[in-house]
């Protein structure tokens with residue numbers, strides 16, 4: 001029997017039991033496989049807000065089903081390529097009235113910011129796939145060194161990719177129906193130095209609007225202005241990271257759907273090395289600026305300010 005969307009995901013209040021388990025797991029050097037047997041989380045956590053903004057956090061999941069974890073290297077079971085702590089960093093979003101959609105499963109299980117057909121996001125450049133077989137550092141994820149085959153990839157897509165995207169689609173549609181416009185913020189973070197993907201050090205705040213295609217141009221410019229004013233941080237609009245599948249697929253400004261991706265360096269709010277600790281002082285310094293960016297998204301959703309740019 002096919003489960004309903006509500007049964008497959010979860011609408012929550014902060015502090016759900018297994019949610020805290022995910023955080024506690026992040027400080028264990030190697031999550032024991034036996035510890036993963038009893039409480040598989042649903043594919044996503046969802047909070048419905050009151051304003052026309054949806055915050056999507058597709059790479060913060062750390063859960064790996066036991067049958068997959070048993071095949072991973074010890075290093076991979078640490079899930080080092082997680083977008084750590086973004087629920088905590090963006091905790092203010094719910095105060096703004098935003099809806100929030102968070103992944104629970106690791107990107108090693110299935111990458112929610114990749115297209116379902118696994119086409120490359122950045123042709124000609126190194127990138128990771130729907131079911132990656134390497135860490136960001138280029139070491140194999142699987143003990144046998146093999147890639148996930150087509151049948152398993154399809155199963156993972158159905159089990160975890162599809163529910164997240166069905167929820168994302170239905171929430172954007174709900175927001176637009178209710179407010180006339182739907183604003184999507186896709187939140188990411190990454191280590192500042194990753195030679196496999198880019199030279200040198202990444203700018204701190206990488207705003208992606210699919211080269212201007214995923215949102216009204218003035219909105220992208222406004223977000224960029226806010227980022228450029230953050231003291232001690234560098235920024236770029238549509239640099240190395242122009243927006244992944246979520247930004248590109250759901251951003252349809254002509255139809256009232258405006259999507260922006262922010263890929264930020266993890267050193268802006270946490271330690272980039274194991275055990276990937278959150279650094280409150282750094283986080284508190286950047287949060288007011290993130291809040292201004294999300295505020296500007298919400299403000300853009302107001303018809304009087306939106307003008308023709310956000311109209312259907």
Ligand SMILES: [Zn+2]
Nearest residue numbers: 059083188189
């Ligand atoms: Zn990410």
